[in-house]
Amino acid sequence: MTEKPSAPQRPELPPAWNPAEVEAGLYERWVERGYFTADANSDKPPFSIVLPPPNVNGSLHMGHALNHSVMDALSRRRRMQGYEVLWLPGTDHAGIATQTAVERALASEGVSRHDLGREKFVERVWEWREEVGGRILGQMRRLGDGVDWSRVRFTMDEGLSRSVQTIFKKLFDDGLIYRAERIINWCPRCQTALSDIEVDHSDDDGELVSIRYGEGDRSIVVATTRAETMLGDTAVAVHPEDERYQHLIGTDVEVPLTGRFVPVVADEHVDPEFGTGAVKVTPAHDPNDFEIGQRHDLPAITVMDGRGNITVKGPFEGLDRFEARPAVVAALREQGRIVAEKRPYQHSVGHCSRCDTVIEPRLSMQWWVKVEPLARAAAEAVRDGRTTIHPPELAKRYFDWVENLNDWCISRQLWWGHRIPVWYGPNDKIVCVGPDEEPPSGEGWTQDEDVLDTWFSSGLWPFSTLGWPAQTADLAKFYPTSVLSTGYDILFFWVVRMMMFGLYAMDGKQPFDHVFLHGLIRDAHGKKMSKSRGNGIDPLDWMDSYGADATRFTLLRGANPGSDLALAEEWAAGSRNFTTKLWNATRFALGNGANVERPLPDRSELTDVDRWVLDLLDGLITEVDAQFEAFQFSRISDALYKFTWDEFCDWYLELAKVQIAEGGERAESTRLVLGHVLDKLLRLLHPLTPFVTEVLWTTLTGGESLVVAEWPAASGAQADADAARRVEGVKKLVTEIRRFRSDQGLKPGQKVGGAVLGADEVDLAGLVESVRSLTRMTEPGDGFTASVSLDVGLTGGTVKVELDLSGAIDVVAERKRLTKDLAAAQKEQAQCQGKLGNAAFTAKAPADVVAKIQGRLEAASADIERINARLATLPEA
RNA sequence: GGGCGUGUAGCUCAGCGGAAGAGCACUCGGUUUACACCCGAGCGGUCGCAGGUUCGAACCCUGUCGCGCCCA
Numbered sequence: 001m002t003e004k005p006s007a008p009q010r011p012e013l014p015p016a017w018n019p020a021e022v023e024a025g026l027y028e029r030w031v032e033r034g035y036f037t038a039d040a041n042s043d044k045p046p047f048s049i050v051l052p053p054p055n056v057n058g059s060l061h062m063g064h065a066l067n068h069s070v071m072d073a074l075s076r077r078r079r080m081q082g083y084e085v086l087w088l089p090g091t092d093h094a095g096i097a098t099q100t101a102v103e104r105a106l107a108s109e110g111v112s113r114h115d116l117g118r119e120k121f122v123e124r125v126w127e128w129r130e131e132v133g134g135r136i137l138g139q140m141r142r143l144g145d146g147v148d149w150s151r152v153r154f155t156m157d158e159g160l161s162r163s164v165q166t167i168f169k170k171l172f173d174d175g176l177i178y179r180a181e182r183i184i185n186w187c188p189r190c191q192t193a194l195s196d197i198e199v200d201h202s203d204d205d206g207e208l209v210s211i212r213y214g215e216g217d218r219s220i221v222v223a224t225t226r227a228e229t230m231l232g233d234t235a236v237a238v239h240p241e242d243e244r245y246q247h248l249i250g251t252d253v254e255v256p257l258t259g260r261f262v263p264v265v266a267d268e269h270v271d272p273e274f275g276t277g278a279v280k281v282t283p284a285h286d287p288n289d290f291e292i293g294q295r296h297d298l299p300a301i302t303v304m305d306g307r308g309n310i311t312v313k314g315p316f317e318g319l320d321r322f323e324a325r326p327a328v329v330a331a332l333r334e335q336g337r338i339v340a341e342k343r344p345y346q347h348s349v350g351h352c353s354r355c356d357t358v359i360e361p362r363l364s365m366q367w368w369v370k371v372e373p374l375a376r377a378a379a380e381a382v383r384d385g386r387t388t389i390h391p392p393e394l395a396k397r398y399f400d401w402v403e404n405l406n407d408w409c410i411s412r413q414l415w416w417g418h419r420i421p422v423w424y425g426p427n428d429k430i431v432c433v434g435p436d437e438e439p440p441s442g443e444g445w446t447q448d449e450d451v452l453d454t455w456f457s458s459g460l461w462p463f464s465t466l467g468w469p470a471q472t473a474d475l476a477k478f479y480p481t482s483v484l485s486t487g488y489d490i491l492f493f494w495v496v497r498m499m500m501f502g503l504y505a506m507d508g509k510q511p512f513d514h515v516f517l518h519g520l521i522r523d524a525h526g527k528k529m530s531k532s533r534g535n536g537i538d539p540l541d542w543m544d545s546y547g548a549d550a551t552r553f554t555l556l557r558g559a560n561p562g563s564d565l566a567l568a569e570e571w572a573a574g575s576r577n578f579t580t581k582l583w584n585a586t587r588f589a590l591g592n593g594a595n596v597e598r599p600l601p602d603r604s605e606l607t608d609v610d611r612w613v614l615d616l617l618d619g620l621i622t623e624v625d626a627q628f629e630a631f632q633f634s635r636i637s638d639a640l641y642k643f644t645w646d647e648f649c650d651w652y653l654e655l656a657k658v659q660i661a662e663g664g665e666r667a668e669s670t671r672l673v674l675g676h677v678l679d680k681l682l683r684l685l686h687p688l689t690p691f692v693t694e695v696l697w698t699t700l701t702g703g704e705s706l707v708v709a710e711w712p713a714a715s716g717a718q719a720d721a722d723a724a725r726r727v728e729g730v731k732k733l734v735t736e737i738r739r740f741r742s743d744q745g746l747k748p749g750q751k752v753g754g755a756v757l758g759a760d761e762v763d764l765a766g767l768v769e770s771v772r773s774l775t776r777m778t779e780p781g782d783g784f785t786a787s788v789s790l791d792v793g794l795t796g797g798t799v800k801v802e803l804d805l806s807g808a809i810d811v812v813a814e815r816k817r818l819t820k821d822l823a824a825a826q827k828e829q830a831q832c833q834g835k836l837g838n839a840a841f842t843a844k845a846p847a848d849v850v851a852k853i854q855g856r857l858e859a860a861s862a863d864i865e866r867i868n869a870r871l872a873t874l875p876e877a
Numbered sequence: 878g879g880g881c882g883u884g885u886a887g888c889u890c891a892g893c894g895g896a897a898g899a900g901c902a903c904u905c906g907g908u909u910u911a912c913a914c915c916c917g918a919g920c921g922g923u924c925g926c927a928g929g930u931u932c933g934a935a936c937c938c939u940g941u942c943g944c945g946c947c948c949a
Contacts, residue, residue: 015912348949393881404948488947557900562882568901570902571901574914577914579914581914583911585911585912587911590911634891638900642899649912650916735918738917739917741917741918742905742917748916748918749907831896832896840931840932842932845932849895849933852895853896
């Protein structure tokens with residue numbers, strides 16, 4: 001029987017990794033083989049993630065790419081660990097954004113939605129969704145997202161709409177949904193109410209105008225930033241204890257321009273320090289004024305329509321609010337009623353988070369969710385540990401917010417969305433209709449015109465997507481979901497709403513066990529990416545240039561929990577370099593016969609170098625596992641990067657060359673070690689960089705796919721501390737020799753004869769060949785003359801290296817090198833002596849610390865002696 | 878105004894009680910047959926400032942200044 005060739009025939013790797021050519025094909029193969037399709041009937045433990053649904057008309061931006069990289073890494077690892085993994089994708093209908101987009105398209109045809117009518121308009125939106133709605137899903141495939149495409153959902157689906165109607169009815173019946181007339185945030189451009197979190201506040205330049213109301217000793221000066229709303233004033237308010245105004249409280253003053261007399265009321269909420277201490281009260285156009293109005297039973301006069309145009313008969317009628325403001329001020333000035341004007345005056349102004357239009361507080365009838373009991377449950381679930389927030393610092397913010405929630409305005413004056421299932425009938429009858437109920441028919445019954453906030457339906461996502469309200473196998477298997485991942489800026493949007501609804505609908509069962517909150521994407525200098533700055537980076541560009549793996553790796557490497565991450569093209573190039581490095585290392589290993597055809601030989605048959613790298617690998621596996629459990633993606637990536645590049649490539653591969661050159665059994669065992677280390681390393685890297693590892697691993701092992709390969713476990717072997725010490729000794733020796741060569745101006749490739757003396761004493765005899773190989777040092781030949789000697793202090797002794805540089809050495813360079821080393825050793829010596837000379841230190845510090853310092857002192861002193869001796873032998877420069 | 882976070886190498890960030898680290902950038906030298914998307918060697922920091930606790934502080938405490946975010 002002939003010996004088997006050590007390197008079996010294997011498909012050869014191309015010389016370079018070309019992601020653009022390969023990624024799409026790999027991805028489609030994974031999908032076709034059904035790797036990402038979850039089985040609700042499997043016996044495996046479940047692991048589930050629902051994708052926080054992106055806008056149906058959006059496209060993949062860097063924030064998505066980061067979040068998806070996180071979710072994909074988590075779910076790929078769990079799949080390899082033998083979990084039944086469900087990562088469920090989908091999109092939300094983005095009520096305002098989508099309706100606006102379609103209205104804009106219609107406008108270019110000269111048609112408004114009202115021309116079309118509600119039914120036809122909604123049809124158009126569905127058509128629009130068919131056209132653009134798949135874009136972001138396609139982009140997810142490029143990134144490599146291992147989602148279950150058989151379960152892709154949309155918030156306007158029939159099933160999800162049923163969930164919406166079910167929960168609306170349940171909340172309505174429980175008294176947690178009600179209708180009320182209040183001040184809401186109105187966007188005059190979007191023409192709809194918004195909830196509080198859809199309003200962004202910024203400090204804008206405005207004006208502060210002081211206006212005199214009334215006459216003579218019955219007059220009072222109020223300060224306002226919104227003079228035009230005075231047309232709707234129904235009171236002037238002062239603080240009850242403000243001595244300046246005691247005589248006016250309870251009297252009436254005239255509101256200029258209107259001829260109307262309004263009462264002066266005393267209210268605790270007026271700040272006597274602000275302006276004159278008196279404020280005008282416009283209950284229909286200011287949330288604080290509305291509350292004052294409630295307390296004092298004041299009428300509310302609406303002076304603007306939904307577009308922000310003045311509706312009061314007279315000279316201002318029809319003017320836009322921003323035109324009306326100066327017009328009103330001018331009219332007041334003419335009457336001599338302007339006491340003071342301050343411009344610019346910075347104050348906080350609310351803007352629509354969709355379109356940036358200045359919000360108009362408006363009195364209007366809307367539907368509300370009473371959040372207090374829901375929010376209390378949401379806080380409790382985190383407090384008692386059913387749900388854990390990562391990083392924990394952000395839990396505080398979660399509590400603060402949840403405990404101070406106002407009721408949630410859920411009705412929107414749109415056509416695109418879930419229509420409110422409430423019918424109004426004769427005699428003010430109101431009926432809320434559940435999913436299997438017939439709406440009331442007959443004369444006089446009409447359905448509410450409004451639709452629900454998009455977040456109302458996406459808040460149901462963790463269970464509506466699994467089939468709720470039906471008790472499906474999916475729901476039983478995959479709820480509660482394992483992890484929800486999103487940016488910390490979305491904490492209040494997704495997380496809180498999903499928590500409130502999940503706990504409510506699922507009998508106190510939390511929607512997710514863990515919440516992972518990643519940071520926000522910024523540019524290379526930490527600035528927010530934005531269209532106006534033009535500093536945005538498109539993840540698709542990165543994928544084109546550097547590959548999906550490099551894009552993912554860059555994002556994960558920067559993902560420190562709770563902190564933002566700065567990105568620049570160089571970062572992605574660096575990650576691409578890493579994938580190339582991995583590619584080349586594997587190519588080298590394969591070219592030298594690396595394989596996993598047989599188990600590793602017993603550790604006793606391996607070399608120090610083999611045991612060292614295997615022990616490091618064990619440590620790496622332990623580290624990666626621990627950091628995965630802690631959502632520390634940056635540490636995972638860093639550990640893998642450093643092992644791959646700084647240990648495996650820089651040292652093990654170089655040392656393996658020596659072992660392979662030995663031939664025979666040694667070469668064979670080295671090929672196995674190479675194969676086994678790479679095999680496990682590729683498995684560990686797969687959740688982060690699935691594409692390149694798939695190609696390398698299938699080539700190395702002949703296995704079917706890394707997607708379904710087993711996640712590696714540490715070997716359990718006792719780490720060989722002696723092997724580690726010896727290899728570290730080799731590394732130090734090699735580094736010192738290289739430094740000497742470099743300082744002496746030797747070309748890296750130039751071979752130099754040399755002798756290594758004293759290797760025995762430090763137990764390195766067996767590794768001298770490796771040192772020679774890595775430093776281009778040849779055996780001392782016949783005419784060997786040591787022109788220089790080099791002392792390297794290692795644990796346990798000093799190794800002397802003699803080199804024949806065939807001629808004079810560069811004394812200046814050598815003196816400089818030694819002087820530098822001397823200075824370092826002296827500094828070290830002084831530091832250690834200082835500590836040891838301190839009686840308090842030796843008395844109070846733990847014994848092992850004292851011993852360590854003692855050891856350092858001895859080493860430093862020996863170094864100083866050696867270097868001085870060496871310097872003495874050098875001729876003067 | 879309230880709360881949270883953060884100031885470490887030129888840039889972006891790790892480290893969070895016992896010898897100042899990484900990536901990128903920079904300098905020098907390299908056609909060492911895995912890799913120039915690379916290899917080897919180097920330069921670069923009183924860890925914002927001021928006090929305090931401790932045998933010992935980048936790390937803990939207090940104050941202060943700068944920056945960022947969230948909520949009013």
